Amino acid sequence: xxxxxxxxxTLCRYEHFKRCVDSLSMCTLAxxxxxxxxxxxxxxxxxxxGYNKIVEYTKDIKGFKKVTIFTTDVxxxxxxxxxxxxxxxxxxYDAVIFTEDDNEFSPCFLEFMNYSLNNFKDDxxxxxxxxxxxxxxxxxxxxxxxxxxxxxxxxxxxxxxxFNFVGTEIDYYQSIVTSLNKSFRIFKTxxxxxSMLINMLTKGDRWGDTMYSSYNIINRLYQxxxxxxxxxxxxxxxxxxxSGVDSSYANQxxxxxxxxDVSNISIERVKSETKKVNKCSxxxxxxxxRVHACLSLLYIIYxxxxxxxxxxxxx
Numbered sequence: 653x654x655x656x657x658x659x660x661x662t663l664c665r666y667e668h669f670k671r672c673v674d675s676l677s678m679c680t681l682a683x684x685x686x687x688x689x690x691x692x693x694x695x696x697x698x699x700x701x702g703y704n705k706i707v708e709y710t711k712d713i714k715g716f717k718k719v720t721i722f723t724t725d726v727x728x729x730x731x732x733x734x735x736x737x738x739x740x741x742x743x744x745y746d747a748v749i750f751t752e753d754d755n756e757f758s759p760c761f762l763e764f765m766n767y768s769l770n771n772f773k774d775d776x777x778x779x780x781x782x783x784x785x786x787x788x789x790x791x792x793x794x795x796x797x798x799x800x801x802x803x804x805x806x807x808x809x810x811x812x813x814x815f816n817f818v819g820t821e822i823d824y825y826q827s828i829v830t831s832l833n834k835s836f837r838i839f840k841t842x843x844x845x846x847s848m849l850i851n852m853l854t855k856g857d858r859w860g861d862t863m864y865s866s867y868n869i870i871n872r873l874y875q876x877x878x879x880x881x882x883x884x885x886x887x888x889x890x891x892x893x894x895s896g897v898d899s900s901y902a903n904q905x906x907x908x909x910x911x912x913d914v915s916n917i918s919i920e921r922v923k924s925e926t927k928k929v930n931k932c933s934x935x936x937x938x939x940x941x942r943v944h945a946c947l948s949l950l951y952i953i954y955x956x957x958x959x960x961x962x963x964x965x966x967x
């Protein structure tokens with residue numbers, strides 16, 4: 653089995669970064685894994701303290717087969733900092749495991765990711781492997797893995813030959829929102845995603861999770877995940893680029909086992925459960941109170957109509 657590298661872009665969130673790397677170093681297969689870190693240069697004085705701590709910490713990272721550190725003397729920004737890591741990794745490997753610096757992982761995370769990247773690379777319906785699973789999916793199936801349209805980058809595995817397959821042009825996603833059929837397909841599957849897609853387009857930004865999830869729904873493609881999460885996110889503390897404040901993610905229950913048991917795994921059975929599993933995504937991110945949730949759904953519909961009217965020159 654090929655053991656694929658882990659890439660982490662970072663800047664100044666020392667506590668998050670250290671927790672992330674420490675958890676990865678405790679994973680089964682860590683001693684066979686190359687860790688690739690991109691440390692961006694501070695864009696402002698408030699980044700300097702955390703940046704200096706990270707630079708010092710990276711000098712003595714242990715527990716991995718190899719540690720490769722990229723630094724720079726100018727601020728690259730998140731996109732370019734990440735891209736140089738992918739460019740490096742794809743020179744030597746056919747697949748890559750990516751994480752932001754604010755995730756903590758189960759001891760079995762690397763084993764699950766490498767098993768999946770090796771065994772499902774030729775399955776055209778599986779676009780990526782994810783280590784994070786929302787609690788909304790817990791209990792949806794008795795299988796060890798699930799297939800979701802929803803894509804999370806909180807521990808994300810991708811193959812080189814599929815990495816550039818996902819549409820990255822804003823016009824592609826503009827065409828989704830301005831199409832009644834495509835918008836309804838997203839709305840009936842994962843309503844909050846339609847709202848996030850409209851927000852992304854309105855801001856003229858690119859949000860990877862939102863783009864990949866939308867692409868999956870429109871093209872009926874999936875992310876393969878464990879049925880119980882192997883990743884916990886600590887970044888919903890206001891420190892991230894797009895994150896708000898929500899402590900529930902840092903308190904999420906995740907797997908604590910050392911080894912991912914690959915016995916009795918059937919991708920056919922996993923696929924047969926897909927429709928049932930993805931029903932869970934309809935209410936994901938909406939208020940638990942059903943009256944409030946229904947009001948949120950009406951607001952999403954309003955947002956869609958407003959966006960359509962504002963972009964009436966688009967077909």
